[in-house]
Amino acid sequence: MAGTAMDDINTEQKLILAVIIEKKITVGGGFNQAVNAARQIISIAPPGYDVRVMTRVEENVEILRGIGLEVDFLEIPKRAIWDRLKRLTTPRRKRNESISPFEKEMIRRGVSVVYFTSPSPNALDIQTLPYIFTIWDLCHLDHPEFPEVSSGREFEKREDLFRKAVPKAFLTITDGDYTTELARQKYGGRFLAVPFAPAPFMESSKKTVTVLEKYNIELGYLFYPAQFWAHKNHARLLQAAALIKTRKGVAPRIVFSGSEQGQKKDVELLVKRLGLQDTTRFIGFVPPDEIAALYDGSAALVMPSYFGPSNLPPLEAWSAGKPVLYPKQYASFVGAAAYLFDPDDAASLADCICGVLANDDRDWVTLGREKLMELSATRRNAESDLENRLIQLRRRISA
Secondary structure, three states: OOOOHHHHHHHOOOEEEEEEEOOOHHHOHHHHHHHHHHHHHHHHOOOOEEEEEEEOOOOHHHHHHHOOOOEEEOOOOOHHHHHHHHHHHOOHHHHHHOOOHHHHHHHHOOEEEEEEOOOOHHHHHOOOOOEEEEEOOOHHHHOOOOHHHOHHHHHHHHHHHHHHHHHHOOEEEEOOHHHHHHHHHHHOOOEEEOOOOOOHHHHOOOOHHHHHHHHOOOOOEEEEEOOEOHHHOHHHHHHHHHHHHHHHOOOOOEEEEOOEOOOHHHHHHHHHHOOOOOOEEEOOOOOHHHHHHHHHOEEEEEOOOOOOOOOHHHHHHHHOOOOEEEEHHHHHHHOOOOEEEOOOOHHHHHHHHHHHHOOOOOOHHHHHHHHHHHHHHHHHHHHHHHHHHHHHHHHHHOO
């Protein structure tokens, strides 16, 4: 009796699937989501695949191995250098035929499929290998007014990347249905919405008291972990705190963590102008094993960011059993598990903060747990779909 297709997959030589992590840990959410994506593909890869994690950031190697991921370092010239060399050394008529150093290295390592866990320009260097692409959001379309998605031709760079990389991809992974539908309308292609998961570093952490003592902060603060980009909207939280100070005579305590991306000085100046120096702390980028403790010590997560709908901090706050304050335009993401406010209106945010600090009767632990379970169920269905698509891909390229 003839064997089944699955029997064939089990007995044939395995295909190497390279999972590429290009973000540094200081990127924050982008790095965490890339790690989650790597773990996910390892866990669901069907028989017939050999998943290998690779990174172009040398300092990532020790970090990733420390959380149980076997990883190889990729030492390849940056794409900008490759582009310049190609223009200088290749006749114009043959430039499109040149194989990039990135793809050459993939072929040398026997790779059959490449999975970019972030929106990587290296996808444009792939000519022959099938690849999986990633789009976290399309906020440059929703909010082109912010310099981080407009200055330095960033808007044009993103559009060029997505327009070229998405249609050629075997599959593009997105954060949810909103991004999928917008991307399909703009770029065409094949998509799979896979909800984010809490950061892998939430699984283990230093003791809360140890971390709070390190930063000299007390329990019960509002926590906003975000890099200092303009779209993160730190100013609105500070304006809301100043309103509360006017109303009640005392401002809520705020802890900001995150790396500098050009806006921190302006935020610090606003703190002084509003007279919030005594109640506002900047603790910079924090090690991954401290983040869970910082959630645990907080009264709530407050996230006035203009970019969404999906973000990792609400998932992390729900994991810690903490209330979430989130922009109302992204209600579809948080459902009933958050206070909703207008990120353009400091009074709206101030009202939400007063509500959460008044210890209302909502069971935030249960609400957060239920939301995480809902997202987890959706993620499992997406993972099953992804597994089936990988089986389909193997049958096609192994024929």
